[in-house]
Amino acid sequence: MATRSRPDLVPALEGVTVVFHCASPAPSSNNKELFYRVNYTGTKAVIQACKEAGVQKVVLTSSASVVFEGTDVKDGTEDLPYAKKPIDYYTETKILQEKEVLGANNPDENFLTVAIRPHGIFGPRDPQLVPILVETARKGKMKFIIGDGKNLVDFTYVENVVHGHILAAESLHKNSPVCGKAYHITNDEPVPFWEFLSRVLVGLDYEPPRYRLPYLLVYYLALLLSLLALLLKPFIAFKPTFTPMRVALAGTHHYYSCKRAKEDMGYRPLVSLDQAIERTVQSYPQLRRAE
Ligand SMILES: NC(=O)C1=CN([C@@H]2O[C@H](COP(=O)(O)OP(=O)(O)OC[C@H]3O[C@@H](n4cnc5c(N)ncnc54)[C@H](O)[C@@H]3O)[C@@H](O)[C@H]2O)C=CC1
Numbered sequence: 001m002a003t004r005s006r007p008d009l010v011p012a013l014e015g016v017t018v019v020f021h022c023a024s025p026a027p028s029s030n031n032k033e034l035f036y037r038v039n040y041t042g043t044k045a046v047i048q049a050c051k052e053a054g055v056q057k058v059v060l061t062s063s064a065s066v067v068f069e070g071t072d073v074k075d076g077t078e079d080l081p082y083a084k085k086p087i088d089y090y091t092e093t094k095i096l097q098e099k100e101v102l103g104a105n106n107p108d109e110n111f112l113t114v115a116i117r118p119h120g121i122f123g124p125r126d127p128q129l130v131p132i133l134v135e136t137a138r139k140g141k142m143k144f145i146i147g148d149g150k151n152l153v154d155f156t157y158v159e160n161v162v163h164g165h166i167l168a169a170e171s172l173h174k175n176s177p178v179c180g181k182a183y184h185i186t187n188d189e190p191v192p193f194w195e196f197l198s199r200v201l202v203g204l205d206y207e208p209p210r211y212r213l214p215y216l217l218v219y220y221l222a223l224l225l226s227l228l229a230l231l232l233k234p235f236i237a238f239k240p241t242f243t244p245m246r247v248a249l250a251g252t253h254h255y256y257s258c259k260r261a262k263e264d265m266g267y268r269p270l271v272s273l274d275q276a277i278e279r280t281v282q283s284y285p286q287l288r289r290a291e
């Protein structure tokens with residue numbers, strides 16, 4: 001359901017027991033006002049509508065990036081504080097959204113909420129990760145490794161993300177430890193960022209990135225480019241491929257512990273990273289490099 005209007009939401013939610021709130025503009029939209037309208041005020045409207053319609057459970061698709069400030073996170077737990085300086089408006093509003101949903105948890109009024117925090121979702125026909133990667137490769141911009149190439153990252157197969165959501169919904173009942181809490185849901189197989197990207201690229205017949213560039217150099221260049229894009233916005237519209245957020249994601253460690261999800265809701269990833277990459281690559285025949 002892609003709406004933010006409470007009067008539209010209420011009738012659609014009558015008779016519903018569980019709402020999975022997954023809506024968010026894509027991070028690449030880079031539209032501050034839209035992020036606030038959908039992720040923050042839109043989420044408030046969803047919560048209000050759920051209460052009015054008598055919905056009892058809300059499962060939010062949050063993001064592990066709510067704790068990411070552009071520096072290393074290794075085996076991060078849910079006890080890490082929210083990012084004090086969120087790296088972009090997407091992250092800033094995902095934090096506000098998660099706080100709204102978890103703050104609305106109220107077992108006394110039979111209104112139970114939980115937040116799932118996946119990281120780097122990918123899977124067959126997803127319009128974001130693989131298409132952006134292939135477009136960058138086709139423009140000849142995927143030749144470089146940012147940093148030393150050893151940074152470990154979580155990429156999460158969509159079926160595992162869905163499994164986490166279903167387990168969370170099933171575990172949401174009065175006196176359950178999951179009420180009002182956030183849970184990391186990943187493939188639980190951190191992988192070097194550049195190895196993951198290279199496996200996808202090679203699977204689609206593109207060359208893997210080879211040449212190393214210093215992380216800080218690329219980060220500050222990306223920052224400069226994004227400032228330029230902002231200043232020139234009234235005259236020309238251009239969208240840099242290498243945003244500070246993407247460079248930070250590409251050059252730092254950021255992987256998260258699923259221990260809490262395993263203990264509280266019996267989470268285990270259903271699909272391994274190897275199977276997941278294989279299935280994903282097979283789903284994009286149109287993105288293969290032409291002979
Ligand atoms: N793609 C990723 O790596 C990660 C995504 N997430 C979260 O997962 C959720 C699903 O995102 P994805 O699968 O990436 O993208 P998606 O494009 O599959 O899903 C986004 C949903 O938001 C809705 N939406 C977008 N703009 C809207 C608007 N203006 N008003 C109302 N609804 C709107 C869309 O209709 C769509 O159903 C989001 O909440 C996102 O923040 C969390 C962690 C990682």
Ligand SMILES: CC(C)CCC[C@@H](C)[C@H]1CC[C@H]2C3=C(CC[C@]12C)[C@@]1(C)CCC(=O)C[C@@H]1CC3
Pocket residue numbers: 027062063064065119120121128129132133136241242246247249250
């Ligand atoms: C241009 C290259 C340096 C990077 C190309 C790959 C990227 C398109 C993706 C690699 C990690 C991805 C990721 C997200 C979006 C796509 C990537 C940057 C998220 C920002 C999506 C929303 C989230 O909640 C967190 C994700 C982290 C990983």
